[in-house]
Amino acid sequence: MKKYSIFSLIKNAFNGHKNWDVAWRDPEPKKEYDAIIIGGGGHGLATAYHLAKDYGIKNIAILEKGWIGGGNIGRNTTILRSNYMHDANNLFYDHGMQMWKDLSQELNYNVMYSPRGILNLAHSDAQINSFSRRGNSMRLNGIDASLLGREEVRKMIPFADFSDNARFPIFGGLLQPIGGTARHDAVAWGYARAADDLGVDIIQHCEVNSFDIENGKVSGVQTSRGNIKTKKVGLCVAGSTSILAEKLNMTLPIEAHVLQACVSEPVKPMLDGVVTFGAGHFYCSQSDKGEMVMGGDLDGYNSYAQRGNLPTIQHVLTEGVALFPNLSRLKILRTWGGIMDMSMDGSPIIDKTHIDGVYLNCGWCYGGFKATPVSGLTFAHTIATNEPHELSIPFKLDRFHTGHLLDEKGLGTKTWIS
Amino acid sequence: MKRVLVQKLGLADMLEIKCPYCGERSQNEFSYGGDATIKRPELNSEISDLEWDSFVYYRNNPRGKHLELWHHTSGCRRWFKVHRNTATHEIIKTLEIQEELHD
Incomplete structure (x- = not known):
């Protein structure tokens, strides 16, 4: 990746901005990946970026049904905040707020x-x-x-x-x-460019149709662009979560x-x-x-x-x-x-699932944008180590069973009035 | 004419819901009550934690046909069921609260 800087800007200005590199490649899907992230939105891109950067997994694909940044990362109102009441939310989102401070430098992309x-x-x-x-x-x-x-x-x-x-x-x-606030599109593009630079394949217009599950373990996904083998799949598909969960015989509190x-x-x-x-x-x-x-x-x-x-x-x-x-x-x-x-409690879910190698990142309600960096960090940790990140322990799925809900507004299960 | 145009272009129009008791009214008169297929576990029977979890929290959340509860808040104030498509917002049928959906 050629670094964006004042010098590269000046250099390219002299030849009419005709020689900029593409920001990310458009690769054909390989036969096999070490990890596949479904969903090329903010959270999926950030997860792949952290998997590659912090956990040394280089052979990663992001499969996106449409185009990257076309979902909620391009549809939100760009607000950043960590003004919660519960400790778990405060600590989680504020870790994210600290990450936002250096994000432009880290990604070498101005997220404004x-x-x-x-x-x-x-x-x-x-x-x-x-x-x-x-x-x-x-x-x-x-x-x-x-x-x-x-x-x-x-x-x-x-x-x-x-x-x-x-x-x-x-x-x-x-x-x-x-x-x-931050510029939402730039967040998607910045993570995409940085992840691509670390070797992540961003595969757009590639819809996951079903999962290959053998003995309770995932072995691959079947997509509109062919079958791809993998041992780890992370779901970052926001509003489409229940649709993919159904293919995994899962019902969710969403x-x-x-x-x-x-x-x-x-x-x-x-x-x-x-x-x-x-x-x-x-x-x-x-x-x-x-x-x-x-x-x-x-x-x-x-x-x-x-x-x-x-x-x-x-x-x-x-x-x-x-x-x-x-x-x-x-x-x-x-x-x-x-x-x-x-x-159902207004807080996100970051967890493993009952299927070995399938990981879940969902339930962001209307507050997912601000969490993009910290969601990527903690979800990458969960995928790489098979254990929750310290910050995301309270966001496990079993809280709906144990009763440790994070109902910030105290609204109960009527999601539509929150 | 306007409605045909709005539907053809897929533009945002309000829902028009046929209350089984009052007839077709605009969306503003109604409030939503969620998935109508959820059954509370029978009283006085053994209820496992998982059954209770799924009653309280877990939803099928389909993309497509969805049977749901609505309340005619600014009308007859009665609850009824609406069979509606969550992908297109098309209302297929409305039913009285005790009616079951057959199709």
């Missing part, structure tokens, strides 16, 4: 990491109390958090509705200063739901950082292009459609306008949907 802060707004005394508890939990785990009053919030977002007419007046908020997001027309800089509305489900940040990036509730019924419909967008934007009245003057540029692998 931008820790501008994430502000969760509170709209009642009770919510202030709850945020105070969550902030304390974060600080006990070494994560910086500040509880802001109404006037401190007003300084940050003066254009929010601070009038007497506000339906849900702003009481204050919980700020995680290190929270922020439902697929569509989540929509949208962006407005671009405007001049108005919002620094990420702001979430506390009296409903709406969050907003501004992209470098100036678009307001907005999201909120799931559409609220099982779906594999990768598109939602307008009542949900209307509902989410109604909340947005209640918070920021000036949003009502903007036009929506585009909306899209992605399929969330909603787990």
Whole structure:
């Protein structure tokens, strides 16, 4: 891999940018790999990267049904945060936040990491109390958090509705200063380029149709581009997890739901950082292009459609306008949907399965993007050593049997209302 | 005409759900209740932990036809079943709550 730098940029500028290398190869699948990762999204690419870099497994393939970065890594709202309450979530996601800091240097690819802060707004005394508890939990785990009053919030977002007419007046908020955003596509491309450089074969347009299982052990996969032998298979397929699990005779504590997001027309800089509305489900940040990036509730019924419909967008934007009245003057540029692998306690699953050599990474709900680096690290550990990573022990599948759930919001099993 | 166009282009349109008691209404009047095929284990019988786990947490989560519960929250406030395709959002049939699906 030729390193990207100011010098390579200048050198290539002199010959009209005609001689850049391809960022990753487009190889034919080999007959056999030491490990196969199914799913060329953020988590799959990061897992392959860490397997190759940290665990010395070089003969790896990523099999992607579509094209890399076409799933949820290209459909999210790019938010990075670790503002959780449970210790397991705090420690796991904050390890990820530390990885984001150096990710551009590590991958030699600018992921446009931008820790501008994430502000969760509170709209009642009770919510202030709850945020105070969550902030304390974060600080006990070494994560910086500040509880802001109404006037401190007003300084940050003066254009929010601070009038007497506000339906849900702003009481204050919980700020995680290190929270922020990163360029989602660049994360996929950066991991793809770095993994490819370590010898990982990224095979696109290659759908896994079934698994070869012998005596409870995996021996290969049958794909739309032929049969491939392997002893280890990692599933990183987010919304498609239940479909592949069915081929392995597994049922999972997961439902697929569509989540929509949208962006407005671009405007001049108005919002620094990420702001979430506390009296409903709406969050907003501004992209470098100036678009307001907005999201909120799931559409609220099982779906594999990768598109939602307008009542949900209307509902989410109604909340947005209640918070920021000036949003009502903007036009929506585009909306899209992605399929969330909603787990029954709202937390991810990183584990082995009942089949020797098949590993599971799923249940990210709508929070998978921020976990991309740490998910790759811990899942690679699980695949390489057959044991969970220290950070991912609480995310084993058997918690649904033992009762050690990680129900951050206390919503229970109604995944569609979370 | 509009609806035909919307369907042909695959554009986002709202669900129109036929409540078995009130008739066809827009999605906004309803709330969702999840998979309707899940059966609570019989009372007063031996229930293994695995049976209980699968009742509480495990779902078939099919891509395709899905029998599910809906509530006509802003209408008759009755629960009913909807047979719907999770890949296309097409509603195949709606049934009263006690009806079983035969097909």
